[in-house]
Amino acid sequence: MFTSVDDVSARLAETGYLASPAVATTVFLADRLGKPLLVEGPSGVGKTELAKAVARVAGARLVRLQCYEGVDESRALYEWNHAKQLLRISAGRGETWDEARTDIFGEEFLLPRPLLTAIRGDDAKVLLIDETDKADVEVEGLLLEVLSDFQVTVPELGTVTATRRPFVVLTSNATRELSEALRRRCLFLHIGFPDAELERRIVRLRVPGVDTALAESVVRVVGALRAMDLRKAPSVAETVDWARTLLALGAGTLDETVVRDTLGVILKHQDDIQKAAAKLDLDAL
Amino acid sequence: MNADADTDLTARLTGLVDALRVHGLRVGTGETVDAARAVEVLGLADRELLREGLAATLLHGTAQRPVFDAVFDLYFPRVAGGPEGGRPADRDGLRERLAAALAADDTALMARLAAEAVDGFGGYGSSPGSDGWSSYQTLDRLRPQTLLARVRDEARGRDGAAGFGDRLLEDEIRRRIEEFRRMVAAEARRRVAQRRGRDEVARRAVAPTADRVDFLFAGKDRLAELRRTVRPLARKLATRLAARRRRAARGSIDLRRTVRGSLSTGGVPMRPVLRRRRPARPELVLLCDVSGSVSGFSDFTMLLVQALHDQFSKVRVFAFVNRVDEVTGLLVHGAADPEGLGARIRGEAALTGWHGSSDYGAALGEFTERYADAVGSRTTVFVLGDARTNMADPNLPAVRALSRRARRIHWLNPEQRSRWGTGDSAALAYAELVDMRECRNVRQLDALVGRLLPV
Numbered sequence: 001m002f003t004s005v006d007d008v009s010a011r012l013a014e015t016g017y018l019a020s021p022a023v024a025t026t027v028f029l030a031d032r033l034g035k036p037l038l039v040e041g042p043s044g045v046g047k048t049e050l051a052k053a054v055a056r057v058a059g060a061r062l063v064r065l066q067c068y069e070g071v072d073e074s075r076a077l078y079e080w081n082h083a084k085q086l087l088r089i090s091a092g093r094g095e096t097w098d099e100a101r102t103d104i105f106g107e108e109f110l111l112p113r114p115l116l117t118a119i120r121g122d123d124a125k126v127l128l129i130d131e132t133d134k135a136d137v138e139v140e141g142l143l144l145e146v147l148s149d150f151q152v153t154v155p156e157l158g159t160v161t162a163t164r165r166p167f168v169v170l171t172s173n174a175t176r177e178l179s180e181a182l183r184r185r186c187l188f189l190h191i192g193f194p195d196a197e198l199e200r201r202i203v204r205l206r207v208p209g210v211d212t213a214l215a216e217s218v219v220r221v222v223g224a225l226r227a228m229d230l231r232k233a234p235s236v237a238e239t240v241d242w243a244r245t246l247l248a249l250g251a252g253t254l255d256e257t258v259v260r261d262t263l264g265v266i267l268k269h270q271d272d273i274q275k276a277a278a279k280l281d282l283d284a285l
Numbered sequence: 286m287n288a289d290a291d292t293d294l295t296a297r298l299t300g301l302v303d304a305l306r307v308h309g310l311r312v313g314t315g316e317t318v319d320a321a322r323a324v325e326v327l328g329l330a331d332r333e334l335l336r337e338g339l340a341a342t343l344l345h346g347t348a349q350r351p352v353f354d355a356v357f358d359l360y361f362p363r364v365a366g367g368p369e370g371g372r373p374a375d376r377d378g379l380r381e382r383l384a385a386a387l388a389a390d391d392t393a394l395m396a397r398l399a400a401e402a403v404d405g406f407g408g409y410g411s412s413p414g415s416d417g418w419s420s421y422q423t424l425d426r427l428r429p430q431t432l433l434a435r436v437r438d439e440a441r442g443r444d445g446a447a448g449f450g451d452r453l454l455e456d457e458i459r460r461r462i463e464e465f466r467r468m469v470a471a472e473a474r475r476r477v478a479q480r481r482g483r484d485e486v487a488r489r490a491v492a493p494t495a496d497r498v499d500f501l502f503a504g505k506d507r508l509a510e511l512r513r514t515v516r517p518l519a520r521k522l523a524t525r526l527a528a529r530r531r532r533a534a535r536g537s538i539d540l541r542r543t544v545r546g547s548l549s550t551g552g553v554p555m556r557p558v559l560r561r562r563r564p565a566r567p568e569l570v571l572l573c574d575v576s577g578s579v580s581g582f583s584d585f586t587m588l589l590v591q592a593l594h595d596q597f598s599k600v601r602v603f604a605f606v607n608r609v610d611e612v613t614g615l616l617v618h619g620a621a622d623p624e625g626l627g628a629r630i631r632g633e634a635a636l637t638g639w640h641g642s643s644d645y646g647a648a649l650g651e652f653t654e655r656y657a658d659a660v661g662s663r664t665t666v667f668v669l670g671d672a673r674t675n676m677a678d679p680n681l682p683a684v685r686a687l688s689r690r691a692r693r694i695h696w697l698n699p700e701q702r703s704r705w706g707t708g709d710s711a712a713l714a715y716a717e718l719v720d721m722r723e724c725r726n727v728r729q730l731d732a733l734v735g736r737l738l739p740v
Contacts, residue, residue: 005327005334025327025337032326033319033342040347174347176524183345184313190347224453227460281452 001031001058001167017046017053018202026189027054036147036168038132038186043173044235045191051128051169058167060124065114067135076142077152079111105156115146116154118166125166132182133172140182143170147185194236196223202236207243217254218243222266225276234266242266256282294324301360304487305343308352309497316343332361348494355471355492359483362475376426379405384432387461388439395461399468402427407473417480420466420473429462499725500582500699525735568599568663569738570691572652574670575630576606576643582699586669587630589730593738601659607644609652610634645672645711646680653683660691665738668696668719672705672712679711684718695737697724 002008008024008031019027027050030037039047055062065076085104092100112120118127129143146152150162170186172178194202196219203215210218218239226233234242242265251258260282267273276282302317323338336357344353379402386394407423436458441451478487539560547554571590575583590602604612612630630636660666666687672679688694698705698712702723705712715721724730 005331021333022337022340025334026341029323029326029338029341033322035319180311180345184315187319187341188344188346189341190350220453220457224456227456 002028004028011057012053015053015056016205017049018198018205019050020191020194020198023050023189023191026187030187031167033187034165036170036186037189038170038172038178038183039189039191040172040174041191042193042233042235044237045193046236047171047191048128048130050191051126051171054167054169055126055128058124058126060126060167062126062128063114063118063166064128064130066130067132067139069134069136071135071139073142075113076115076139077113078116078154079113080105081109081111085109107157110154110157115142116152116160118168119146119150119152119160119162122164124164127166127168129168129170131173132170133174133176133178137179140179144181144185147182193226193233196220199223199236199239203239203243206240207247209247210243211252214246214251214253215243218246221254221259221280224280225266228276228279230267230272230275231269232267232272238266294329295321297360298324300484300487301339301356302343304356304360304484305349305353307487308356308493310344310349310352310494312343319343335361351492352494355474356487358471358475359478359487362478376406380427380429380432383427383429383465384436384439387429387432387436387458387465388443390457390461392464395465396468399465399472403469403472403476407469407476418473418476420470423469423473424466429465433458433462497726497728499701500579500585526738567597567665567738568661569593569597569601570659570664570666571600571602572609572649572666572668572670573602573604574606574643574645575604575636577641578643578673579671579699582671583669586697589734603652603656603659604630604634604636605643605648605652606636606641607647608636609648609655610636611656642675643670643673644677645670645674645715646678646683649683649687650680653686657690660687662690662692664691666691666694667737668694670696671698671700671710672696672715672721673709674711676709679714681714681718684715688719694719695733696721697730697733698722699725701725 002011005021005024005028008028009019009021012019012024012027026037029035039050041047052062054060065071088104088109089100092103110116114127114129118125132140132143147168150165151159153159193199199219199222200212200215203218204210204212207215222234222239222242242262245262245265246254246258249258249262259280260277263273263276263282267276298321299317302312302320305312319342320339323342324335327334327338329335336354339357340350340353344350379398383395383398383402386398403418403420403423406426407418407420409417409419409422433455437454440454440458537560539558542558543554543556546556546558571586571593573583573586573590575587590600593600600613601611602613603609612634615630615633684694696715696719698721700710700712700723704710705716705721706714712721722733724733
């Protein structure tokens with residue numbers, strides 16, 4: 001899919017995703033080694049966005065499995081279409097048992113769910129397993145077969161093996177420790193907060209109207225906030241939101257009043273706002 | 286690539302993996318093979334790409350990254366080869382250039398200057414640059430922290446003092462200087478490795494991951510790092526307890542009632558009857574030593590207690606030095622910053638009598654007298670402390686009385702097990718009466734808390 005690490009950065013940038021060297025390298029490796037990519041990091045740094053960008057670059061279909069507590073085999077892998085099976089049985093009165101049985105467990109009655117969809121078919125696909133940590137431990141066991149051999153076993157049909165391996169991205173917010181077995185099968189990538197230079201470029205790409213000086217001071221203030229040990233450090237998404245807000249307010253430069261009034265856009269806890277205001281001397285006015 | 290270079294690279298890679306394993310990272314053979322493939326695909330031309338590639342294949346978590354980075358620097362150094370040597374060190378000139386690099390935030394230049402600084406000032410021993418390299422000596426001679434005012438003025442002169450960003454400048458420069466100190470340390474470590482063999486240095490000179498640092502010996506910045514790990518720990522604890530509660534609610538089969546029910550279906554047990562569980566209402570009592578000798582540990586446990594507070598409805602927390610006082614009210618969730626918590630407890634609660642050193646005997650005695658009603662048959666008691674009584678009477682009868690009344694008592698001791706009972710420690714005496722466990726670092730705490738807490 002890619003020829004070099006620089007190629008990855010360049011083509012991701014074309015679709016509007018600015019990747020750090022670490023991200024580009026790992027995506028390149030995941031493609032070359034054919035291994036799934038496990039992405040961890042704080043919320044709002046573009047974990048899900050990465051999968052979407054890779055799909056856009058590769059011209060592949062994005063198949064998404066959103067994990068939640070209680071997601072199970074019939075939501076993740078496949079399900080038999082019971083209603084249709086019943087219709088088939090009642091339509092075929094007078095058949096022998098053998099005819100009916102072989103028939104109703106055919107492809108026609110199978111409802112493929114994301115994992116099976118990603119494996120079947122010859123077109124290029126990107127499989128995104130979002131918020132893997134929200135799913136129960138049993139689902140991880142389910143993923144192991146899919147991620148190591150790219151195959152799914154349906155008892156009535158046999159084993160379905162991928163003819164073309166999908167590019168797999170798993171994301172996690174680390175609310176639960178994922179099992180060692182799952183981690184072993186993946187390349188690990190931690191997306192942290194970007195460095196100042198990259199974040200400036202992200203802001204200017206996402207908020208086209210913002211001028212260089214304002215983008216720079218926004219990124220500096222956010223950088224200072226991140227160093228403060230707050231309950232929830234502002235993420236890239238918040239930086240972009242803030243830049244948008246400032247643009248909408250028509251603020252050309254940052255000053256005490258503007259920062260104090262808009263601090264709620266970047267910080268989401270009252271204690272954090274108070275702490276940040278104290279440290280930035282906003283109360284001095 | 287010829288065969289020689291190939292074996293050298295393989296040896297380097299396996300050496301790196303071995304060093305990681307020494308530091309408690311679990312790296313399997315499969316990962317090592319993946320790492321080798323990554324090296325093949327990425328090539329050796331770009332060191333940072335190689336670093337990211339190896340990290341992606343060998344690591345499984347974020348906490349392992351600092352250890353990996355330090356070990357990587359040893360096995361794949363920035364420039365192979367010895368110091369250039371011979372050039373007289375020019376301290377003022379170097380400071381000059383460092384100030385310019387700090388003002389411009391030029392990391393590549395800073396790294397070059399770090400190498401030069403270690404080269405010029407870090408060598409010690411009989412002849413110049415022969416015996417060893419010291420980052421401490423380098424930084425002591427160079428004193429980068431004294432450049433702060435100058436760099437600030439320089440940056441101000443360039444960008445102008447106006448604007449909101451000006452108030453952030455000092456902190457930013459401080460962070461850059463800190464970064465430079467790290468570079469010097471890494472460079473000195475690399476040079477020592479060249480001399481003494483990198484395997485040995487990798488084993489000794491690389492700091493362990495945060496969850497394996499002893500509470501009692503953790504420095505200030507290490508404690509801050511630990512504090513950050515507590516938050517995920519609390520969340521993990523919440524999910525683990527929720528899962529255990531779910532399982533516990535399902536219950537087991539009540540055979541008598543199942544058989545009785547099966548009579549109506551001709552003796553075939555069609556519908557299994559589950560034993561109904563009495564909903565448990567676990568109560569927790571925590572007794573925390575907050576004296577100076579265990580301050581690293583106690584600050585930390587207070588945070589954990591705060592996290593527990595969200596999970597259990599009935600938690601009562603008592604702090605003691607040589608007197609006991611209830612501090613439950615001070616632990617209201619999210620009320621204030623965690624750093625000040627320990628200080629506030631020491632400030633607002635009456636914890637000390639005539640002197641300031643801890644006295645377990647007196648404190649436990651007072652607890653059984655004043656707060657006897659806090660402990661009942663449903664209560665699990667956690668005592669957190671090092672059991673060093675300062676030669677006072679350990680008051681074993683009080684502990685005995687407590688253990689008779691409580692459902693269970695666990696004692697978490699931040700000291701190494703081999704040091705229990707030495708000096709003024711009454712740990713072994715207490716350990717005979719209650720279940721005492723070693724709890725020296727986050728890893729142990731994590732394992733213990735998950736296992737010991739009642740559902």
